[in-house]
Amino acid sequence: MTASPAPLPARTGALLLAGGRGSRMGGQVKPLLELDGRTLLRRAVDAVRGCAPVTVVAPVLDAGLDGVVWVREEPPFGGPAAGVVAAVEAWRGDTEPAWTLLLACDLVRPDAVVALLGESAVPLGSDADGVCLVDGEGRPQWLAGLYRTAALVRAALALPDAGQGASLRALLGDLAITRVPAPSDTVADIDTWQDLDEARLRAVEEES
Numbered sequence: 001m002t003a004s005p006a007p008l009p010a011r012t013g014a015l016l017l018a019g020g021r022g023s024r025m026g027g028q029v030k031p032l033l034e035l036d037g038r039t040l041l042r043r044a045v046d047a048v049r050g051c052a053p054v055t056v057v058a059p060v061l062d063a064g065l066d067g068v069v070w071v072r073e074e075p076p077f078g079g080p081a082a083g084v085v086a087a088v089e090a091w092r093g094d095t096e097p098a099w100t101l102l103l104a105c106d107l108v109r110p111d112a113v114v115a116l117l118g119e120s121a122v123p124l125g126s127d128a129d130g131v132c133l134v135d136g137e138g139r140p141q142w143l144a145g146l147y148r149t150a151a152l153v154r155a156a157l158a159l160p161d162a163g164q165g166a167s168l169r170a171l172l173g174d175l176a177i178t179r180v181p182a183p184s185d186t187v188a189d190i191d192t193w194q195d196l197d198e199a200r201l202r203a204v205e206e207e208s
Contacts, residue, residue: 008118008146013097014048015087017080017143018058018105019072024191031061031105033128033196036203040105040190041065047110048101055090056105057083071169078164080143081171085156090152097133099130100152103142104143108199119148120180129175133182140179141187142168 018031018041026029031041038046041056045065048054059076071090073082084102091097099121107113109116113133130147132137132140153169165172190196 008051008101008114009099009121011098012051012101013091013099013149014051014054014101014103015084016044016048016054016056016103016105017083018044018056018061019076019083020080020106021077025094029061030190031058033190034067035108035190035196035199036207040107044088044103044105045106047114047167048103051101052097053091057087058105068128073162073164075164075200078162078166079166081159081163081166083163084152084171085159088149089154091149096153100147100149102143102145102147102152104189106189106191107144108190108195108202109186112186113144115191116182116186117144120178121146124178127176129177131178131180132172132176133187134179135182135187136184140169140177141182142172144182144187145172145177147172147175147177162167165191 022028032039041062053069055071056066057071059072060070071087073086084093102108130145131149132142132145134140155175160164190199
């Protein structure tokens with residue numbers, strides 16, 4: 001089921017992290033796994049259509065994706081915080097949007113994540129740095145968030161070693177971020193082959 005689109009703030013860009021090792025799946029390139037006829041990467045890119053720029057932090061995994069800029073942290077596999085640092089560095093200047101959608105590319109329902117973030121951003125005050133979703137156990141899902149780009153840039157520049165080896169909590173934990181509880185199926189991701197099997201089964205059930 002596709003979520004109804006929700007309005008995002010004006011001048012929103014998207015930053016999609018897709019460069020992990022897939023170690024829990026034997027080194028599988030997770031963004032290229034297929035779910036309901038599309039790769040996870042394409043599902044994420046489709047979910048952020050209308051955002052500009054759209055940057056994917058990864059080696060070029062799909063040269064046929066239109067409107068996507070590819071960025072890689074250096075050295076590779078420096079972790080998600082390093083990926084964010086590399087991306088916002090590439091954005092600085094004329095292309096920097098006011099807001100940034102920060103998403104993992106292994107989300108089962110990226111469209112639902114974007115819709116909920118759009119709804120949650122409506123009441124944000126001017127002093128808020130953004131909003132992120134929280135899972136059923138109360139853990140912030142930093143890679144299901146919408147952040148003011150200026151705050152994201154400040155946080156990125158404050159990390160030593162360009163964020164190499166740093167956690168997303170180290171990057172984002174000190175920002176004034178509103179945390180919004182989300183249904184478990186909304187923030188579900190694919191970390192294992194069992195996760196993929198369950199996601200495919202749910203997709204078939206929703207279609208029937």
